[in-house]
Amino acid sequence: MTATSAPASELTANSRDIRPGRIIIWTLLLIGGIIMITPLLFMFSTSLKTSGQVYDLRLIPAAPTFDNYLRVLGDGRFMRWFLNSTFIALTVTLSNVFFDSLVGYTLAKFEFRGRYFIFLAILSTLMIPTEMLVIPWYLMSSQLGWIDSYWGIMFPGMMTAFGVFLMKQFFEGVPNDFLEAARIDGLNEFTIWWKIAMPMVVPAISALAIFSFLGNWTAFFWPLIVTTSRELYTLPVGISSFSAESSIQWELIMTGAAIGTIPTLLVFLLLQRYIVRGVMLAGLKG
């Protein structure tokens, strides 16, 4: 409580003393904030408009309607895409948290020949843009019969170089004494990782989970390429298909997108406190 009250009193003291530098910073932050929030507001606004009002750029619709929501939610395909995205994002996130941490831990805490080389090799894959990988992924999927399957959509993201890098950096901060104490207490290496090391890097796990979930929830390019049947579409691919039918139905696209933001907001709200706590702890210890 003292930690929060101190900055609060500082803020009051500072607000009395308004300097030009501060005004410039506030203005810039305000402009940045507006730029970021405007598309979001238009998305919600458009989702409440009829097709005729879409190009009426007023933020508050003249006659708001929930018809679009009823249409989108009533369409069985939308729910299917929603569930597809949920399943894929959750599975890939769990896989990332598990494998990235396992590899990161091994690279951080075990001495073995070639450790540095393996780490560099993993890191170097970060330099390759997704667009370049899509063709090999597609050829591989096609040869292995993974085209148009959940596995086909998920496999490229099941383990990421970024996740390994992030987890390795955090595991390096876990003192070896903890692991050695557990070793003396008779735990095997896997249990040490799971029971001792993992709980100590919860902030990193939360960050990785958020990045991974958001990345997969909004993934568009690869799922579009690897799927052909509509039942396997993820939400972004499905929503974009609204534009392919006869004309672009912006109000339906925006409604789908509005519903699609809900899980991402939930994930962030659920996990962000761990990140904030992690950052705070790091600050206190430092």
Next chain:
Amino acid sequence: MAKIELQGLVKDYGKTRAVHGIDLTIKDGEFVVFVGPSGCGKSTTLRMIAGLEDISDGKLLIADEVVNQREPKQRNIAMVFQNYAIYPHMTVGQNIGFGLYTAKLSKAEKKKRIEETGQILGLEKLLDRRPAALSGGQRQRVAIGRAMVRDPVAFLFDEPLSNLDAQLRSQMRMEIKSLHRRLGTTIVYVTHDQVEAMTMADRIVVMRDGHILQVGTPTDLYENPRDVFTARFIGSPSMNMVDGTIASGVLSTDGAQVEGLTLPAHQGKVLVGVRPHDLMVTDDVDGAGLSARGEVEAVEPLGSETLVHVKLGASQIIATAPGRVVPPIGSTVSLKAEANSLYLFDAASEKALGRA
């Protein structure tokens, strides 16, 4: 409880040898303290006993069995680390109980053991707390609790008190010592603090550069150091060293007079050691022993005594004055060390020649 034997124990890190084939037998129930400066190999030796470091050469026996190839958990030893290594995400009870993780005991039995251990260490009311809510001393007790609960054959302590403040450190010293008396378990304790070594050990092992220099009881090491390093390392403040020469049975020193001493048979340069507590600031300098006069450069009044830093020839030495006597800085004082309180060392080899 068990005897621990180190036979020619060697540790190499690549081409660097950290521990040079040391031999030592730690008796069942003994409290042995390894002491030495940073990098002397004491922690490495402890970690080899624990099984956390591979042994490069030699043999390690616990309870008469060679355990070189055994995993830490198979050695049934417990270790307390410098930073306590108590898990922040578990309560005190869970931390203590973690020592029983692999024990084949019923839940009720484990709970009973945890409560008993908590009681012995005065933690019974804190079992549901998280480590973050504990003081440094309490955390250290939790770490000891986790080690105790398993009933190991030996406890290994790796500088366990260095993170505590001075007052708590002296309290924990006594607690660990009384715990040892109560449990009777073999303890191997590593520290760089000679006070900890002197106050707790049955025997002290002085290490330097991967070698054991001397093994003995605290009194033995204090009274009969085998070399300059041990002489200066054991005892606080450190032993004063003055350059000297023995020629034709006469000892002459840099800035001091020596009279009526029985000297060891040695010719050539020597180091004359005298402990600050044996070198008194006094006006009565007659009789056998070492006497000197010098200028006071600094004083440290400690209440019960005053440490007086005196310039003697080219070097500075520390002498003791009674508590209420605080000589002014810049004044000249007379110093006297009685016969048999001088330690003589060969200047080249730094080995002890005997007392005078």
